[in-house]
Amino acid sequence: MHNKNPVLGYAVLFIAIALLPALGVYPIFVMKVLCFALFACAFNLLIGYTGLLSFGHAAFLGTAAYGAGHALKVWGLPAPLGLVFGALAAGGVGLVFGLLAIRRAGIYFSMITLALSQMLFFVFLQAPFTGGEDGLQSVPRGSFFGLNLENDLTLYYVVLAIFIGAFWLIYRTVHSPFGQVLTSIRENEARATSLGYDVDRFKLLAFVLSATLAGLAGATKTLVLGFATLTDALWTTSGAVILMTLVGGMGTLVGPMVGALIIIALENKIGDLGKLLADATGIGWFNGLGESVSLVTGLIFIFCVLAFRRGVVGEALALWDKLYAKRGA
Amino acid sequence: MTEIFGIPISAFLSQLLLGLVNGSFYAMLSLGLAVIFGMLNIINFAHGALYMMGAFLAWMGLEYLGINYWFMLVLAPLLVGLLGVLIERLLLQWLYKLDHIYGLLLTLGITLVIEGVFRSFYGVSGQPYAVPEALQGATRLGFMILPNYRAWVVVASITVCLAVWALVEKTSLGAKLRAGTENPKLVQAFGINVPLMVTLTYAGGVALAAFAGVLAAPILQVSALMGSNLIIVVFAVVVIGGMGSIFGSILTGLGLGVIEGLTKVFYPEASSTVVFVVMALVLLVRPAGLFGKER
Numbered sequence: 300m301h302n303k304n305p306v307l308g309y310a311v312l313f314i315a316i317a318l319l320p321a322l323g324v325y326p327i328f329v330m331k332v333l334c335f336a337l338f339a340c341a342f343n344l345l346i347g348y349t350g351l352l353s354f355g356h357a358a359f360l361g362t363a364a365y366g367a368g369h370a371l372k373v374w375g376l377p378a379p380l381g382l383v384f385g386a387l388a389a390g391g392v393g394l395v396f397g398l399l400a401i402r403r404a405g406i407y408f409s410m411i412t413l414a415l416s417q418m419l420f421f422v423f424l425q426a427p428f429t430g431g432e433d434g435l436q437s438v439p440r441g442s443f444f445g446l447n448l449e450n451d452l453t454l455y456y457v458v459l460a461i462f463i464g465a466f467w468l469i470y471r472t473v474h475s476p477f478g479q480v481l482t483s484i485r486e487n488e489a490r491a492t493s494l495g496y497d498v499d500r501f502k503l504l505a506f507v508l509s510a511t512l513a514g515l516a517g518a519t520k521t522l523v524l525g526f527a528t529l530t531d532a533l534w535t536t537s538g539a540v541i542l543m544t545l546v547g548g549m550g551t552l553v554g555p556m557v558g559a560l561i562i563i564a565l566e567n568k569i570g571d572l573g574k575l576l577a578d579a580t581g582i583g584w585f586n587g588l589g590e591s592v593s594l595v596t597g598l599i600f601i602f603c604v605l606a607f608r609r610g611v612v613g614e615a616l617a618l619w620d621k622l623y624a625k626r627g628a
Numbered sequence: 629m630t631e632i633f634g635i636p637i638s639a640f641l642s643q644l645l646l647g648l649v650n651g652s653f654y655a656m657l658s659l660g661l662a663v664i665f666g667m668l669n670i671i672n673f674a675h676g677a678l679y680m681m682g683a684f685l686a687w688m689g690l691e692y693l694g695i696n697y698w699f700m701l702v703l704a705p706l707l708v709g710l711l712g713v714l715i716e717r718l719l720l721q722w723l724y725k726l727d728h729i730y731g732l733l734l735t736l737g738i739t740l741v742i743e744g745v746f747r748s749f750y751g752v753s754g755q756p757y758a759v760p761e762a763l764q765g766a767t768r769l770g771f772m773i774l775p776n777y778r779a780w781v782v783v784a785s786i787t788v789c790l791a792v793w794a795l796v797e798k799t800s801l802g803a804k805l806r807a808g809t810e811n812p813k814l815v816q817a818f819g820i821n822v823p824l825m826v827t828l829t830y831a832g833g834v835a836l837a838a839f840a841g842v843l844a845a846p847i848l849q850v851s852a853l854m855g856s857n858l859i860i861v862v863f864a865v866v867v868i869g870g871m872g873s874i875f876g877s878i879l880t881g882l883g884l885g886v887i888e889g890l891t892k893v894f895y896p897e898a899s900s901t902v903v904f905v906v907m908a909l910v911l912l913v914r915p916a917g918l919f920g921k922e923r
Binding site for chain 2: 346352354399402403405406407409410411413414415417418421422424425534538541545584588591592593594595596597598599600601603604605608
């Protein structure tokens with residue numbers, strides 16, 4: 300699939316997603332997964348294709364979630380303008396963060412983005428427009444170019460269309476000459492510089508693009524769920540998107556989508572899983588598993604870093620290559 | 629009453645002291661992070677969680693076993709140091725050849741596990757821990773009232789920080805450590821057991837974090853989340869100071885604590901963000917950090 304005709308593969312994938320509600324899958328769940336999948340794809344543009352580990356992507360998700368929520372609820376803007384406003388606000392924050400963070404490389408870059416996003420978290424905590432601990436509640440969906448979004452199914456196809464559009468943009472970016480320069484920065488930054496590329500400018504562009512797309516994900520999430528809360532901007536959300544990308548496969552286009560599905564499904568089902576384990580083993584402590592999701596995500600982190608660094612899709616591709624090479628030779 | 633910029637001088641001084649207390653925690657944690665990074669090339673995200681564990685062990689020792697503060701001040705760092713040995717031997721040692729980011733991600737995973745375990749038993753609300761008897765009360769100094777425990781925290785932390793500085797900069801063990809940071813292969817060729825040194829460095833660094841945790845237990849509420857809030861500020865401190873010099877870490881930590889304390893006096897709304905603002909300014913003016921060198 301990754302050598303032959305990728306467009307066909309993606310077409311099948313998206314048609315399958317489009318058919319899910321007809322098969323009885325809860326649309327809100329899929330929409331939530333799609334939002335986080337877009338968030339992870341945007342994040343992957345940095346870690347997977349530019350080699351920059353941003354530990355502050357929750358800032359962009361949160362900014363856009365609040366921005367879109369404010370635009371829709373207080374200003375009463377129509378949904379498309381609300382989404383654009385949210386994404387652009389996140390892009391603006393991304394520009395400021397990027398300008399500061401790319402001044403340091405490597406692990407410092409991660410620490411700086413984490414610190415800056417924590418600063419924004421405290422700003423959101425105190426600012427009047429975010430509603431503090433309560434968050435922004437009951438944001439209206441309104442309409443999208445005449446389509447009534449209060450209907451879950453209509454919203455579903457709008458969200459899917461937004462996702463496909465953004466995914467196409469990421470696909471084009473990765474396969475463009477610009478994307479090739481980003482990859483060369485990941486592989487060998489000094490060499491990219493010596494070839495005459497203004498590495499900092501490319502990094503900044505990639506950062507702003509990633510922030511804007513993460514923002515689009517956050518804005519869409521507010522539209523779907525009808526609220527924006529402090530959790531969107533909390534550092535653990537930055538950790539979650541790293542985990543999604545790591546589990547799915549860094550540097551693969553589909554990996555972050557798979558990772559988002561796995562992690563969101565796990566977060567939803569972990570309480571049940573705990574009860575199941577408690578019944579099976581007779582250890583009552585497992586009943587509380589739903590309350591400490593972080594314990595399970597932490598274990599997944601440890602496992603993935605030690606033994607599963609290519610992620611689900613990365614491993615699958617490696618396996619495919621091995622089989623294909625055998626048959627080809 | 630004497631005033632400074634319209635603020636009573638006693639309130640000013642007590643915030644300054646509170647700033648110094650926080651600054652001592654920043655100093656001890658950033659010091660440990662820097663020493664570990666020098667030897668292991670890993671940014672230890674779990675530092676905050678292990679600091680939290682130190683505080684929790686102190687609380688648990690008193691609550692379940694009746695072990696007092698002074699014993700726990702020694703015992704908790706030892707136990708956390710042992711856990712550090714396990715973490716380094718079982719998990720971290722497989723990562724030294726990989727990109728730095730994997731060290732950060734693995735220690736993030738460890739953080740989530742430790743926090744998750746404590747949350748599953750104790751929730752997220754804080755547990756109170758009484759100030760040890762010998763340090764209760766306050767001393768009148770004339771110009772201000774000095775709470776004895778806070779004074780003790782500042783004195784104890786600065787003493788420990790200076791001891792670490794002396795150990796690394798002035799002893800032969802420290803010389804080997806510094807050489808190991810520069811060129812581990814060459815040091816190993818001289819017959820020095822570098823892997824053992826790496827393990828002990830990690831254990832020592834996290835024991836320092838646990839020591840800070842025990843010191844913090846009577847001042848801050850002991851809770852599962854007390855570490856992750858702190859570690860992010862400490863990251864900013866590390867970016868501001870740079871990880872090149874131990875003395876730099878100590879000064880930066882204390883200095884930022886004081887700046888934070890003063891912000892609480894003059895503009896309380898900004899007190900939780902001021903360290904990050906300072907970080908942004910330092911990045912603009914001196915990207916390598918105040919005491920760092922580009923590399």
